Amino acid sequence: MADIFEVSSLALDRLHELDPVLSTFEGDYANASEWTDFSPAGTAAVRDFWQALRTDALDATADGRFGTLAQRVLVDECDVRLADIDRRWSVRDLNNIVSPWQYIREVFSQAPTSSVADWEAICTPSRPWTRRWAAISIVERGHRDWRGARPPPGRDRHRTGTAGCGP
Numbered sequence: 169m170a171d172i173f174e175v176s177s178l179a180l181d182r183l184h185e186l187d188p189v190l191s192t193f194e195g196d197y198a199n200a201s202e203w204t205d206f207s208p209a210g211t212a213a214v215r216d217f218w219q220a221l222r223t224d225a226l227d228a229t230a231d232g233r234f235g236t237l238a239q240r241v242l243v244d245e246c247d248v249r250l251a252d253i254d255r256r257w258s259v260r261d262l263n264n265i266v267s268p269w270q271y272i273r274e275v276f277s278q279a280p281t282s283s284v285a286d287w288e289a290i291c292t293p294s295r296p297w298t299r300r301w302a303a304i305s306i307v308e309r310g311h312r313d314w315r316g317a318r319p320p321p322g323r324d325r326h327r328t329g330t331a332g333c334g335p
Contacts, residue, residue, distance in 0.1 A: 174228075175224045175225055176242055179217075179221045189272065192275060193275075203272070214249075219246075221242070221246050222246035
């Protein structure tokens with residue numbers, strides 16, 4: 169049986185693989201040229217990760233006050249993330265401030281731009297930022313796959329509009 173801190177450390181590495189945008193925000197640029205997969209398959213993989221992590225955290229040894237606290241915090245975080253996925257966060261309206269597209273926009277908002285070298289890192293084709301920008305269609309395709317799979321949350325696909333506004 170693993171220690172709760174070992175479970176947490178291993179989980180962070182796996183999370184960075186599944187969510188390259190989060191990885192970038194946390195200062196790990198190993199996957200800086202990649203995007204988070206918002207497709208149904210990508211979302212299912214993330215959900216499986218959080219569910220497995222929750223199980224591993226509950227099974228881990230949590231010795232002492234700090235171990236018990238770490239276990240409780242990790243299980244709570246898993247519950248929050250699973251609830252977000254179950255609420256279909258990844259298919260939120262594009263204009264919603266908490267949506268995949270706003271999350272993606274933050275990547276470019278937080279890119280360092282205070283020097284010529286920073287801008288060269290963004291604009292040079294072989295650099296991670298430029299490769300990430302070139303791959304934006306992958307994110308859009310994954311989001312579109314979700315939108316085609318089912319209607320957006322809170323909307324009925326068969327609803328009719330009023331006063332000629334359309335569905």
